[in-house]
Amino acid sequence: MTAMRNDEDDGEPFLIARGGPFFDAQKRIGLVAGDKLRPARRALVLIAVTWGIPLLLTLVAGTAFGELDTRPYLLDPGVWARSFLAIGMLIIAEGQIEDRLRLCVDQFFNIPVLAAGSLKSARTALSEAKRSRDSAGAEIVCLLVSIATSSLVLHNMDGQTDSSWALTIVGGSKSLSPAGWWSILVSNTMFWFLLTRAVWRHIIWGNLLARFARLDLRLVATHPDKHGGVGFVGGYPNAYVTFTVATSCVLAATIAHQVLHETFTVTSFGAVMGLWLVVVFIFFGVPLTSFAIALSELKTRTLQAASRQATEFQRSVERSTLGSNVAANGDHSRPEQEIADPTKLYEAIGKLSPLILNRSTLLPVTVVALLPLIAVGLTQLPFKDLLPIVKRLLVL
Template structure:
């Protein structure tokens, strides 16, 4: 394939790195696609299916709700079934959206000719970060650390019957618990850490691209100088948001089921979580705010200056002279009316994240919490809270 000097390599954020190569060798990924359904099934089977089988053998898969058997443990469902499955499925959606965003930046002729090479280098730099072995090793080490902390906590006592084996007067961790800590929990945190690292890569790429010379125009119909498509990227993270929100809401679910949570406490947690989600997706776009603010300021000033000349020209044609600072008989070309351009420039928004973009992500973030609340808390009290948070 001939390297196009005006286009970078496809920005495939979900590929590259040791973990991707391992999946290739295991033939979990074949061809050009990511094979998300098969991979999700394999990882969920390892993380959730194996502890289920071990719990069935031990007789702790079902039982009273208060004992938290495996199949009634919201934490196990959230981390090992829902989150791991959705994190794998989300990779394809995220990759396709980010790839199209980068492609549109080049195909939309938004970069000056001298910036094309720099932009291509920025994409190549991002792909090298994606392929980093040390980065994924750090993700693995942090995942092992999280599992180590969980192991110490569980050895001090766990409220889940499936995670405990009773021997005479003593208790110890069950085989299902050991597998969940060593394999399932480590896999979950590794996938989360890897996803976070790749979001940082995307953020750094946006920062590098925002520093280049562009061909933006304040009157662009998207209301963002031509960069409106970049602000839509959070919509690609709906599955990712549901996955992470589900894990957090699982802890809330346990408290709700035991009647220790009120609507006000739940609404506070949902509000704080929503603010964190907004920051997570909004911070990478801050680098474009100054660029678009400067564009708006300069465009309004240029349009206002041109408007003065247009109106003075019209005044001379109408009155035969300028009422103030008459310039006499001036021969000049016809000046177009800049009024429409001025009005369009006034509407330019430096904020690339809009309400329309945030509503799907907000709904994804709040859905698991709402599901937890509806199990025990009054529906009439929860619905106004959800409306308030979604309409912000």
């Protein structure tokens, strides 16, 4: 069968990392060229702006190095997590996410999962998803959220009681250093903008899956993927491994700050890791639940059809063996003819799972979500105390 097109009239596939004012700005200054995202170059440039410039400013001020209690720039875990690791990884993750989601959309059209009568509606959904992706208004909202977050950080600086590379306290008077101003206004804002922009585009993806799930789909209950033929959608969280590491590093840095100045108990650390995994499950799991209703209905209807067939087949066998049916003899709802045995079919239908979300689906992102937190935990807690917590969380 010739593969059906998965694009619209404009001939463009679904590329989640493209479009929008921020992407267009990167094209204008040469960070993006043609169809090449150039993630390494873009990551290095943004890291130079968000982490490198404050580093130069602290080197000039003499606050880049020093003892831990003086809180120098290069010993601040939050700086490394947000301005260096997270920003770089969020940029690199864009291409990984885009490639996996594009292949996922391709499969809906090329298998094809979508019935012929649903193709027009599916392309309409794709068109609207692209418009949402390209929305200037959405990115303005992301920017405003980022600015509000930086304003909150600036406000919270008033509560600081110790001097650091970002804040100087002399005789009760507090003043931000040039590096502190840059980190809050530029570095922190850039991190939150990239994060909220990525979350918005994930919402676009989830909405696209929900719209596909409501279309007429060519599902089959006995499909070997045990999800009616749409099991391939369940692999999409693997594209977010780098994204998950980036966000986990920021959370781990926050915990590290507490660890450096307070005592973290095994119970509290386990609670933080458990809560973080719940957030990860919800983030990736909600889009995968879109197909649960369609798959549940498919399973119910197919089981009913197979059960009717099984009843007729077994009654036919009973008549041929005993000469008549023991119950309701003479009541033949189907004419005498050869009836196929649906036993194996019935057993296969019973294995269909309406939930594409499962532990194996989320295992890669679960593991990487915990790794940065485990690294921080090992600085404060014995390995023998931390290991049982990790094991329990991974087998949930």
